[in-house]
Amino acid sequence: MINETINSKLRAAQDNLADVELLQAAIGKQSITGSEANFVKHLQEVLAVTGLEPITGEFLPGRPNIWGQRKGSEPGPNLMFVGHTDTVNVQGWSEAWAGQTRENPFGAVEIDGEIWGRGACDLKAGICASLAALRLLDAANIKLRGQVSFAFIGDEESGEPGLGVSAGAKDLVQRVKQGEISTPDFAIYVEPTKLNVYTAQIGFFIADIKVTGKSAYFGTPEDGVDALKASHKILSALWQHEEELTSGPAHDFVGPSGILVTDIKGGGYIAVPGQCSLSVIRKLRPGEELDKAVAQFEEVVNSADLSDGISVEMEYPAGRDHPFGGSPVEIDPNHDAARLLAECVQQEHPSGGQIGGAPYWSEAPFLVNEIGCPTVYCAPGDISVAHTFNERVNVDEYLAAVRSFALFMVAYCGTETGNEE
Incomplete structure (x- = not known):
């Protein structure tokens, strides 16, 4: 149950200006994948001031990576907030907003109640809301019985050549397994959810297909083997596979599985195309296994009626927690902590706090599958504007997240004996 006295204390103690400034300073630290150290240095100062011994x-x-903890006054559960420190690149941002106040992607300007900038919602608002929540408890003189810990990790975002393979998450779980970092009992990964609580997420794999035939002069096509025609047959088979997946079983929160052809390149210079390449991404719903999904995909590709002389190669460049890609994952949507978090959010942000599923992949599988920690996604921000020139976060939603996380810290970790009022 949520203690209304504590609820009132938190609302009275919140310093809105300081919380907004915390987020603006975070956005101002460029941390495109590979340059996370710039933001981590800033976080080190913030965690130290908050008494987290980073x-x-x-x-x-x-x-x-950076981590820290606030030990409780008595034995109690360990709650962990996790988020990635890196962002996607800013190519084209300044050109898109040339001459406007939001021209600087790291300017963190506030316009009509929203803060703009790369990383604003994905996911520096979540990181800052979690830290501001602990700071809010201190301002309200509320001491926790259980422990709150924070782990902020790099290398989550794709897009930079050779990077974005969850190296930071892999390092985190290894340190937990080795006892260097305490094993959390429940974790909130602060990907943007509009402050809903996501207990499930999709999985994925990316496949690059290279179709090779034999090029020949256009006047003597009989001397060649057309890779583009072969690719057409593969595409037809994949689109049939897509129809079968999308009309098949559906998950309550993330819907059916799917497959999407995202890129095609091929052709010849006034000649029979000798090579063609395709890129494909496959969506997995919770309960599907990556190995089986890949085997099914390869069976579909190989079932295409290809001409003699055509060869097909397939590669999987986006391994995460699995060599082929990222696993889908879910916890019980009625998990006590997930429901309690939803209740805390609804107290402060009535349009949030819905139990649902993430239409994206992030790093919860490392926590759920490798260290056995029930994990949800919950944070301010709308995933639909992440990675775009329109990335921003609503200030009121962000401030509500600070209070919601503080409430949940109290409700989940408990308070020091005699500190309930």
């Missing part, structure tokens, strides 16, 4: 450790040379 520790950093490199997951790759020059690329640190």
Whole structure:
């Protein structure tokens, strides 16, 4: 149950200006994948001021994770907030907003009640809301019985060549397994959810298909083997596979599985196309296994009626928690902590707090599957504007997230004996 006295204390103690400034400073630290250290250095100062005794450790040379904890006054559960420190790139941002106040992607300007900038919703608002929540408890003189910990990790975002393989998450779970970081009992990964509580997420794999035939001069096509025609047959088979997946079983929160052809390149210079390449992404719903989904995909590709002389190669470049890609994952939507978090959010942000599923992949599988920690996604921000020139976060939603997380810390961890009023 949520203590109304504590609820009132938190609302009275919140410093809205300081919370907004915390987020603006975070956005101002450029941390495109590979340059996380710039933001981590800033977080080290914030965690230290908040009394979290921050520790950093490199997951790759020059690329640190950072973590810290606030020990409780008595034995109690360990709640962890997790988020990635890196953002996608800003190519084209300044050109898109040339001459306007939002021209600087790291300017963190506030316009009509929203803060703009790269990382605003994905996911620096979540990181800052979790830290501001602990700071709010301190301002309200509320001491927790259980422990609150924070782990902010790099290398989550795709897009930079050779990067974005969850190296930071892999390092985190290894440190937990080795006892260097305490095992959490429940975790909130602060990907944007509009402050809903996502207990499930999709999985995925990306496949690059190279179709090779034989090029020949256009006047003597009989001397060639057309890779583009073969690709057409593969595409037809994949689109049939898509229809079968989308009309098949559906998950309550993330819908049916699917497959999407995202890119095609091929052709010849006034000649029979000798090579063609396709890129495909496959969506998995919770309950599906990556190995089986990949085997099914390869069976579909190989079932295409291809001409003699055609060869097909397939590669899977986006391994995460699995060599082929990222696993789908879910916890019980009626998990006590997930429901309690939803209740806390609804107290402060009535349009949030709905139990649902993430239409994206992030790093909860590392926590759920590798260290056995029930994990949800919950944070301010709308995933639909992430990675775009329109990335921003609503200030009121962000401030509500601060109060919601503070309420949940109290409700989940409990308060020091005699500190309930």
